[in-house]
Amino acid sequence: MKTWIHTHWRAILLNTLGLAALLAVTRLPRASQFSGVSEPMVAAGIWAARFLLITLAITPLNTVFGWRSLLRLRRTAGLWTFAFAALHFGYYVWDSKASWLQTPIPNTAAAIGLAALLILTALAVTSTNAAQRRMGKWWTRLHKLVYAAGVLGLVHGLLETGNKFVAMNQPESANEIWLYLGLLAALLAVRIPPLRRYMAGLRHRRTPAAPAAGEVA
Numbered sequence: 001m002k003t004w005i006h007t008h009w010r011a012i013l014l015n016t017l018g019l020a021a022l023l024a025v026t027r028l029p030r031a032s033q034f035s036g037v038s039e040p041m042v043a044a045g046i047w048a049a050r051f052l053l054i055t056l057a058i059t060p061l062n063t064v065f066g067w068r069s070l071l072r073l074r075r076t077a078g079l080w081t082f083a084f085a086a087l088h089f090g091y092y093v094w095d096s097k098a099s100w101l102q103t104p105i106p107n108t109a110a111a112i113g114l115a116a117l118l119i120l121t122a123l124a125v126t127s128t129n130a131a132q133r134r135m136g137k138w139w140t141r142l143h144k145l146v147y148a149a150g151v152l153g154l155v156h157g158l159l160e161t162g163n164k165f166v167a168m169n170q171p172e173s174a175n176e177i178w179l180y181l182g183l184l185a186a187l188l189a190v191r192i193p194p195l196r197r198y199m200a201g202l203r204h205r206r207t208p209a210a211p212a213a214g215e216v217a
């Protein structure tokens with residue numbers, strides 16, 4: 001048991017965060033809403049953005065600090081992102097009732113959000129080991145779209161901070177999304193090959209190779 005917890009504590013922490021957030025979101029009052037936009041609907045969108053950032057931060061954290069054990073958590077973090085995005089969309093469609101069917105894409109911000117959700121759905125559906133084996137190099141190509149989902153999801157979130165309900169009930173969300181856009185820019189920058197090599201070089205300088213037998217440290 002002790003060894004199991006020792007090996008899986010990061011996954012336990014991530015899933016506990018996901019479950020706690022899910023509980024917090026679904027307990028928010030849904031009564032007050034404006035054209036399908038309610039407190040839990042917006043909160044689910046914000047949690048989708050947070051988990052998207054966690055997902056995108058895992059590879060750079062390994063590059064900069066060498067935390068390889070985190071790489072196994074990318075799929076779990078990605079699935080939490082999809083779960084919150086789907087919940088966000090589900091609340092919206094359910095609460096807007098027939099009006100969503102009449103105008104499924106009311107504006108550019110909505111179109112951008114739908115594009116992000118479509119990408120996240122494709123990534124979630126193909127997240128299994130079997131899909132990875134079957135798709136070969138196409139799997140890697142498809143999963144690179146997670147960066148596009150990050151940009152689209154956050155740009156959509158930023159545009160939606162102008163929505164009447166969001167501006168009145170969660171005005172602080174605009175600052176939060178700006179902060180996330182800044183973090184996203186930094187996470188994308190670390191992936192540029194020369195910068196990635198530089199960061200990896202810094203890590204190797206911090207942790208020099210162990211001296212060979214007989215060598216003075």
Ligand code: HEM
Pocket residue numbers: 035037042045046048049052085088089092104105106107109110111113114115116117120153154156157158160161163166173177
């Ligand atoms: C990864 C993150 C996100 C995804 C994938 C996403 C996706 C979506 C989708 C698919 C819709 C429905 C569009 C339609 O068919 O009309 C939507 C609507 C909406 N989202 Fe998001 N969203 C995300 C984050 C956010 C955030 C962070 C906010 C809050 C600031 C937000 C606020 C809204 C609002 C207010 C609407 C209603 C749109 C309208 O009435 O025009 N979303 N989102």
